[in-house]
Amino acid sequence: MSWKAYDRNQPVMDPQAPPVLTEAVREKIRSFFPRYETKRAVLLPALHIVQELLGYVSYQAMKEIADLLEIHASDVLDVVSFYTHFANHPKGRKTVMVCRSLSCELMGGKAVLEAVKNTLQIQEHGTSTDGQYFLVTEECLAECDHAPCLKINERTYHQVKATDVSRILADEKNAELSIARSSLFDPPGH
Ligand code: FES
The missing domain is CATH 3.40.30.10 (Glutaredoxin)
Structure with a gap:
């Protein structure tokens, strides 16, 4: 993966933009709270949920996840940029x-x-x-x-x-799994 420098003096999103996480997505993320001692610990499941639904994790989505988990948006960016499995830009399906x-x-x-x-x-x-x-x-x-x-x-x-x-x-079915990806991030009993 090539390095990318972020100019932290430049705003990367529109403060007036409408939310990208629906209430259903927020509720799914909240449903993980009882499983962990801190909300911060729900960050990885939250990122998987959002990426699966939106295709990538935009800066707006990172900010909304941060607000939901009561952590700083830069903590979310740190995790997204550390793991190559997460993308912060639109990409192929x-x-x-x-x-x-x-x-x-x-x-x-x-x-x-x-x-x-x-x-x-x-x-x-x-x-x-x-x-x-x-x-x-x-x-x-x-x-x-x-x-x-x-x-x-x-x-x-x-x-x-x-x-x-x-x-x-x-092969159109080349990404099919016997267990749906989303079910890996469903809380028990869902
Ligand atoms: S070196 Fe390719 S799977 Fe380990």
Whole structure:
């Protein structure tokens, strides 16, 4: 991931902008409060909920999450910018994550990455023209024994060959999981 400098003297959002978090989203985030000792501890579930619903976590959303959790907006920005899984800008509907660590590189990961770039006609951190895919590389996806690996959203593909890539990307159901992502962030009993 390339570094990005934030000019903290420049406002990054319109103070008059209407809220982006609906009451239903706020209520879902609040429903996590009893599970943790502090509201701050709900930050990661809150970010996952918001990113899943909005596609990314805008500065406006970060401010609203901060208000809800009674923390500073810069604390939310720190977490969003630390984890590559969170985006602060609009991106493709699905994220393709290609592993760039050693095991995958030794097993042909670079060729897989090139095949993804060529198929989608984008570079890293780019979104395909149809808005379907956003491409990033990632450190070890923790499945080195199946290298080379890539993920589409939360679904992992093992032992991928460059020649498999166009077929995988053409499959409309390529990001489907047996457990819906959102259910991972539902409180017990929901
Ligand atoms: S090096 Fe690619 S999954 Fe670990």
